[in-house]
Amino acid sequence: MKGYTIPRTSTGLSSLVPAPPWHYVGDFLVVDYWADPDAVRSILPEGLDPHPDTGRCAAVFADWQSCSEDGDELLDPVRSHYREFFIVANALLDGEEVTTCPFIWVDQDFALARGWIQGFPKKLGAVWMTRTFGLGGPADPGYTTGARHGATCSARGRAIADMTLKIAGVSEDGPKHNAPPIVNVRHFPRLAAGRHDEPQVHELVRSLSRDRAGTPAWEGDATLELFGAPGEEHHLLAPVKVGKGYRFTFGYTVDDQDVVRDLTAQEVPA
Numbered sequence: 001m002k003g004y005t006i007p008r009t010s011t012g013l014s015s016l017v018p019a020p021p022w023h024y025v026g027d028f029l030v031v032d033y034w035a036d037p038d039a040v041r042s043i044l045p046e047g048l049d050p051h052p053d054t055g056r057c058a059a060v061f062a063d064w065q066s067c068s069e070d071g072d073e074l075l076d077p078v079r080s081h082y083r084e085f086f087i088v089a090n091a092l093l094d095g096e097e098v099t100t101c102p103f104i105w106v107d108q109d110f111a112l113a114r115g116w117i118q119g120f121p122k123k124l125g126a127v128w129m130t131r132t133f134g135l136g137g138p139a140d141p142g143y144t145t146g147a148r149h150g151a152t153c154s155a156r157g158r159a160i161a162d163m164t165l166k167i168a169g170v171s172e173d174g175p176k177h178n179a180p181p182i183v184n185v186r187h188f189p190r191l192a193a194g195r196h197d198e199p200q201v202h203e204l205v206r207s208l209s210r211d212r213a214g215t216p217a218w219e220g221d222a223t224l225e226l227f228g229a230p231g232e233e234h235h236l237l238a239p240v241k242v243g244k245g246y247r248f249t250f251g252y253t254v255d256d257q258d259v260v261r262d263l264t265a266q267e268v269p270a
Contacts (some may be wrong), residue, residue, distance in 0.1 A: 003262035005113060009187045017114045018068040025251035026064040026236035029129060029151050031163055032056055032100040032177040032243035039236040040089045043102040045185045047204040047261045048091040056090035056097070057237055058178035059224050061151035061163060063129045064111070081107035083127035085161055086120075087177050087226075087237055093260065097180040098206075105155050118257060119184035125155035143167055143218045149247055158229035165221060165245035175246045182207045183260060203259040211254040218250035244267045 036194030222245025
């Protein structure tokens with residue numbers, strides 16, 4: 001049987017996610033902000049310590065295009081296009097500044113499965129972002145001073161997040177709260193009764209990427225709202241202070257990750 005992920009067949013053509021490397025490029029809307037420090041501490045996984053500026057977070061919308069090594073997905077865009085919204089919180093790993101992603105929504109199944117493989121806790125949602133095409137005009141805000149961009153995320157018919165940005169100019173250094181490397185938890189539980197606190201995989205992993213490239217970032221005043229919804233807890237990280245917002249394009253390749261720590265020996269809530 002062939003295939004990087006299920007479903008696996010004699011040809012492997014049905015596999016939901018092709019084998020790495022995975023190449024990405026996307027348009028981003030990012031807002032640096034601060035949440036309640038106690039709320040941030042409550043979502044940090046085992047192995048990470050609170051950042052000295054404990055409430056530091058970033059909210060990120062991304063409109064992605066991705067492909068595997070042969071690039072065939074680019075000729076069938078339903079397999080290459082997706083959008084997502086996620087939150088990262090700042091933390092420390094053995095004294096090093098890192099980020100971690102406790103909440104993320106995505107609108108395509110292959111991106112959800114690919115995220116779980118990498119330790120991103122993805123759920124399905126509906127994500128929309130203002131687009132720009134380089135022509136200008138009433139329907140194309142572009143990156144001129146005063147240009148307005150927005151994004152929304154909903155899931156299960158409920159609002160999750162709204163973001164807006166009004167561009168003031170080119171940023172000198174871009175967003176700061178999502179800049180450190182990202183460290184997440186890969187977690188795959190057992191089905192057996194009585195062993196739910198003994199996951200088959202429970203490890204702290206650091207995301208790795210290469211061939212990173214990006215445009216300048218444009219910055220300006222931003223707004224961010226996170227909404228409570230049944231079965232969701234992201235609103236615990238609602239902003240108590242909002243910093244600048246940013247718009248830019250960024251690309252990279254993923255084909256590996258580091259296992260920072262095996263957490264399977266530690267007690268995990270069922």
